[in-house]
Amino acid sequence: MKKNENSRSSFSGKLGYVLAVAGSAVGLGNIWRFPYLAAKYGGGIFLLTYLILMLTFGYALIVSETALGRMTKRSPVGAFRSFGKSAPFRFGGWINAVIPMLIVPYYSVIGGWVVKYLFEYLRQNTAALAKDGYFDSFIANSSETELWFLLFCLMVIAVLFAGVKQGVERVSKIMMPLLVLLAVFVAAYSVTRPGALEGVAYFLIPNFKNFSWMTVVAAMGQMFYSLSIAMGILYTYGSYIKKDVDIEKSTQQVEIFDTAIAMLAGLMIIPAVFAFSGGDAATLKAGPSLMFITIPKVFASMDFGTGAGILFFLLVLLAALTSAISLAESGVSTFEDQLGWSRAKSTLLMGAVILLFGSASALGFGVLDFVRILGMSVLDFFDFLTNSLMMPVAALSTCFLVTRVAGLDRIIREVEQSSAFRRKKMYCFFMKYLAPICIVVILLSSIASVLGWITL
Numbered sequence: 001m002k003k004n005e006n007s008r009s010s011f012s013g014k015l016g017y018v019l020a021v022a023g024s025a026v027g028l029g030n031i032w033r034f035p036y037l038a039a040k041y042g043g044g045i046f047l048l049t050y051l052i053l054m055l056t057f058g059y060a061l062i063v064s065e066t067a068l069g070r071m072t073k074r075s076p077v078g079a080f081r082s083f084g085k086s087a088p089f090r091f092g093g094w095i096n097a098v099i100p101m102l103i104v105p106y107y108s109v110i111g112g113w114v115v116k117y118l119f120e121y122l123r124q125n126t127a128a129l130a131k132d133g134y135f136d137s138f139i140a141n142s143s144e145t146e147l148w149f150l151l152f153c154l155m156v157i158a159v160l161f162a163g164v165k166q167g168v169e170r171v172s173k174i175m176m177p178l179l180v181l182l183a184v185f186v187a188a189y190s191v192t193r194p195g196a197l198e199g200v201a202y203f204l205i206p207n208f209k210n211f212s213w214m215t216v217v218a219a220m221g222q223m224f225y226s227l228s229i230a231m232g233i234l235y236t237y238g239s240y241i242k243k244d245v246d247i248e249k250s251t252q253q254v255e256i257f258d259t260a261i262a263m264l265a266g267l268m269i270i271p272a273v274f275a276f277s278g279g280d281a282a283t284l285k286a287g288p289s290l291m292f293i294t295i296p297k298v299f300a301s302m303d304f305g306t307g308a309g310i311l312f313f314l315l316v317l318l319a320a321l322t323s324a325i326s327l328a329e330s331g332v333s334t335f336e337d338q339l340g341w342s343r344a345k346s347t348l349l350m351g352a353v354i355l356l357f358g359s360a361s362a363l364g365f366g367v368l369d370f371v372r373i374l375g376m377s378v379l380d381f382f383d384f385l386t387n388s389l390m391m392p393v394a395a396l397s398t399c400f401l402v403t404r405v406a407g408l409d410r411i412i413r414e415v416e417q418s419s420a421f422r423r424k425k426m427y428c429f430f431m432k433y434l435a436p437i438c439i440v441v442i443l444l445s446s447i448a449s450v451l452g453w454i455t456l
């Protein structure tokens with residue numbers, strides 16, 4: 001471990017910390033992933049499940065990871081190791097550290113799709129993008145998807161090499177408010193289209209008829225993904241904060257902000273499915289392509305649709321870039337710390353991982369279309385592997401560390417160094433009972449679905 005306590009950089013202040021965490025939390029997960037899952041897995045009932053999980057389980061995990069990071073002043077691998085050297089500790093640290101390395105390749109593929117759409121709006125191809133089938137023929141074209149993927153990677157890797165992280169944070173501070181404004185505008189436009197109200201109702205009002213077990217599995221995966229938990233990121237961020245940051249309050253602020261953006265994205269996209277595609281079931285279940293088929297229809301119907309399209313995809317691109325950069329950055333610093341490699345060498349290795357797994361995901365809808373892993377395309381497989389299998393295990397290892405090794409008392413003392421711990425009792429209950437039970441149940445259902453025992 002090269003970085004010691006004194007040389008460890010820290011955030012400038014409380015606001016700086018919240019903004020940094022919010023910046024890494026808000027990304028494609030909010031704008032692209034949340035709406036398609038909500039549309040697919042039951043609308044309002046998905047939203048309700050998501051909110052409950054976030055306020056209980058998610059809350060407890062964020063507090064735990066941040067407190068453990070601040071306590072040990074280490075990223076996940078080092079944080080786990082500081083409690084013990086045996087295999088379970090090594091495993092717990094590494095599973096947290098490896099997840100971002102597996103996410104960033106396929107994240108960059110979606111980033112590439114965003115660059116492609118931005119480019120087409122810049123060329124004023126607004127009407128063509130809104131045509132049915134446009135997206136499908138685009139992703140089936142392997143040389144195109146690979147090209148746009150490479151372009152996005154290049155931006156990420158260039159930033160990592162240049163090490164201009166500070167600049168990235170500054171960009172994201174300006175970009176976030178703009179993104180919120182534009183999202184409010186597009187959502188307002190979307191929900192006032194004829195026929196859109198049905199979609200608003202579908203998204204906001206829980207209907208138990210739409211509930212399936214997969215609603216819970218998907219909501220939990222999404223919660224991990226969107227809040228960047230169960231992958232070691234918050235250990236690292238926690239290790240940078242000073243003792244005066246109110247961990248509970250900042251957790252709340254990040255959760256509110258992240259959820260607000262996700263809900264705005266839901267309101268942009270789901271009502272539009274009803275207004276422009278009559279809410280047909282196939283479109284609602286479109287999955288990863290939902291944003292790319294629906295949003296262009298909204299813009300094509302607007303007066304200044306091309307301008308709105310350019311602005312929208314530009315902001316989404318920036319949000320995606322900042323997230324991809326922090327994901328990759330976490331991989332790079334793991335290599336630096338654990339392998340003792342130079343920054344340049346670590347960046348090259350991370351770049352190689354992104355190119356290899358990312359290309360496989362990018363080509364998975366074209367020339368590699370025949371490749372099916374457990375019945376899934378490569379991109380879907382990586383998404384499933386990380387969100388439904390590995391993150392629950394990572395979360396379980398954090399629960400274990402908190403309840404069995406460090407002890408709840410120590411976490412509580414850590415939080416109380418800066419403020420009263422208002423939801424202490426709830427926190428203990430969640431960590432001791434709710435979280436482990438949820439995780440085990442989710443994990444078993446994911447495995448059962450892979451083995452074909454149940455269809456989720």
Ligand code: TRP
Nearest residue numbers: 024025027028029030226228323
């Ligand atoms: N939360 C990000 C999003 O919503 C994605 C993400 C997951 C992430 N883990 C992360 C971003 C770690 C930065 C760091 O898109």
